[in-house]
Amino acid sequence: MNKIINFHDVNKIEWFESVIKILKAKYEFISAEEIGLFLGRNKTLKNTCHVTVDDGDISFYEIIYPVLKKYKIPATIFVSPEAIVKRKNFWFQEIRGFGNNELRSIIASFIGINEERIMNYPVSHLMKMLRISEIWQIIEIYGKKFTNGQKECQNMTVDQLFEIEREGLVAIGAHTLTHPILSNENDDICENEILGSIRQLEELLNHKIDYFAYPNGVPEIDFGDREIQILCSADIKLAFSTETKNLNINDNPQMIPRFGISHGNQIFVQAKLFIGEYWNLFRNIKKKSEKKTRKELKSIIGR
Ligand SMILES: [Zn+2]
Structure with missing residues (x-):
């Protein structure tokens, strides 16, 4: 083998x-x-x-x-x-440490669906449904709300x-x-x-x-x-x-x-x-x- x-x-x-x-x-x-x-x-x-x-x-x-x-x-x-x-960083390095619920709620409003419908799905799988430009838009929205600036390069x-x-x-x-x-x-x-x-x-x-x-x-x-x-x-x-x-x-x-x-x-x-x-x-x-x-x-x- x-x-x-x-x-x-x-x-x-x-x-x-x-x-x-x-x-x-x-x-x-x-x-x-x-x-x-x-x-x-x-x-x-x-x-x-x-x-x-x-x-x-x-x-x-x-x-x-x-x-x-x-x-x-x-x-x-x-x-x-x-x-x-x-x-x-790659997008998945950038979102490490982000709050799952906060991120899920941003994704839901970004794609225009009810948050309840995606509540039980892992954030990583949700992100993988999106285009790379959309992923970075979501990261930017999260960043403006919850973090200060970009992470150090990993x-x-x-x-x-x-x-x-x-x-x-x-x-x-x-x-x-x-x-x-x-x-x-x-x-x-x-x-x-x-x-x-x-x-x-x-x-x-x-x-x-x-x-x-x-x-x-x-x-x-x-x-x-x-x-x-x-x-x-x-x-x-x-x-x-x-x-x-x-x-x-x-x-x-x-x-x-x-x-x-x-x-x-x-x-x-x-x-x-x-x-x-x-x-x-x-x-x-x-x-x-x-x-x-x-x-x-x-x-x-x-x-
Ligand atoms: Zn890879």
Whole structure:
């Protein structure tokens, strides 16, 4: 079995190292390039895993990267050149710590529906129903009412990115400019978000970019054929989703599945990894899947 693992921000080095030890005991770590060779039928893989980290949060540089170096683990990170160069937060970093009820009420009046109808839905899922321009308008309204100015930038600096690039253990891929839900955007914005991030990153690093990760990454609700076509036009070799399943030789290189790990003790992490494809079934018994929730919201919000 071959797996691709997906991390975001991490706050404890002990936790991250313990997850790496679990993976190390069971799998051989491989690079993204080897995934490409496998899908092109130029290499066989058995019991391997590839580590990916999305967003370029500062915790990659401070917590994850030192552990990767200690164990010499190849990895791929997906960043926005705009967030790094212009020192900007992504919308989900900006709303961290915001009051859920206050935010929900602003969203309800913004889209013109009764607050009661969205009361039981997580704010993060509600925000993912909107276009990126609307998300920032909502953040601005919240800011004027409840906070004073913008948060400090939570992402890595250009110098840190250059250091990672120079040391060569970690490949750097693109992740759009502002992390919109691509399927909510029109063709022009979608193309600019994808191609803009690839081109700006190529200019910054002075070489071709081969890898991309879709923001949020759930097939059908976050991206589809349009996004895949744009990536093919930019000659992206591998694009990563967040579909939870093992890597299969017949997988589309533009839809590489990944297991997201963001919390939990060792038993939880082991269960998630080794139950494998059945994980979603288990999870859905406990908690409604994001896909289902967002489909419900679509009918409530009417878009
Ligand atoms: Zn992301």
